[in-house]
Amino acid sequence: MQVKICGITNMEDALCAAENGAAAVGFIFYPPSPRYINPQKAGEIIDRLPQHLVKAGVFVNETAEEIKRIYDCCHLDMIQLHGDESPEFCRQLPRDRIIKALELKNEDDLKKGSLYDVAAILVDSRHTGLYGGTGKTSNWKLARHISQPLILSGGLKEENIHEALRVVSPAALDVNSGVESSPGKKDHTKIARIMQIVNEADDGSASPVIFTRRKVYRINTDILTSLADAMPPKRSCPHFWNLKKLMTRPKKTSHLRKNLTGTGVNTRAVPRRFISPGG
Incomplete structure (x- = not known):
């Protein structure tokens, strides 16, 4: 109760x-x-x-x-x-x-x-x-x-x-x-x-739980700061910064593999959802 x-x-x-x-x-x-x-x-x-x-x-x-x-x-x-x-x-x-x-x-x-x-x-x-x-x-x-x-x-x-x-x-x-x-x-x-x-x-019988905590999602700024510090400089590692842009734009297979050369990504394993039809 x-x-x-x-x-x-x-x-x-x-x-x-x-x-x-x-x-x-x-x-x-x-x-x-x-x-x-x-x-x-x-x-x-x-x-x-x-x-x-x-x-x-x-x-x-x-x-x-x-x-x-x-x-x-x-x-x-x-x-x-x-x-x-x-x-x-x-x-x-x-x-x-x-x-x-x-x-x-x-x-x-x-x-x-x-x-x-x-x-x-x-x-x-x-x-x-x-x-x-x-x-x-x-x-x-x-x-x-x-x-x-x-x-x-x-x-x-x-x-x-x-x-x-x-x-x-x-x-x-x-x-x-x-x-x-x-x-x-x-x-x-x-x-x-x-x-x-x-x-x-209270006889122990089940009853609806009414008073519950509000769900609040807070950002851990310490973790974000650590991640930011760990990011490589854009000038020294441009492929790292461009990877998301490359992977989220539909490309033909040949074009995508060409742009990923040298990044360390296994181009044969690029998910099909990132490749436009006919690639």
Whole structure:
């Protein structure tokens, strides 16, 4: 059972979540929230966290361009959309990185949820002017009927975690106010306790893995520098520099072999794909 500790505003709380086995931490980029954190500070925290810990950014009715900017500059792994974003809006972002939060009031909300092609649906509760973080439980009876991978949120705390797992059987949990001493400040004892309860309740059955690291391919500049240093000077070895150009242009066999003479290439073994028809 994966757990995300949301509403992180400082390094100490993030490390506590990681040390107690949380799969992910969430950073809220919505200024009206009492748990708001600016992207620069969030990025500084994220850069110092363990690699295995998934970092999620929470956005409310933000533009796709700004979401992408923060997603990249903060090195986030997941994007949680907690406002009134439409299925069409979600399609502007990478599907397997999106968590869409919904409030379920009735059957119509369930139908609406089925229209979202995202990595997971998060069911939360709302209050006037607040998108989540209300401390109120969500509609568990409706939540259990969500067809997509489900993250349960809304008023979760150690007193009701067992019942939530029994009634809903979600793939993951999202905990915020239930592990706080005050908005934006986590109670480390509560984090440890709620993680212990979840681990003890885990029966080992397979469930979808929702919180996953973003795949980022970084260029190793040290290797590139070494390769550049090893390259022979163009003047002293022109054949080396011209080889790629010769091999990638269709040539007749005789012409290609003539130009490769002296390069050390076995001209009899030139791949047929480099030779034009009739060569």
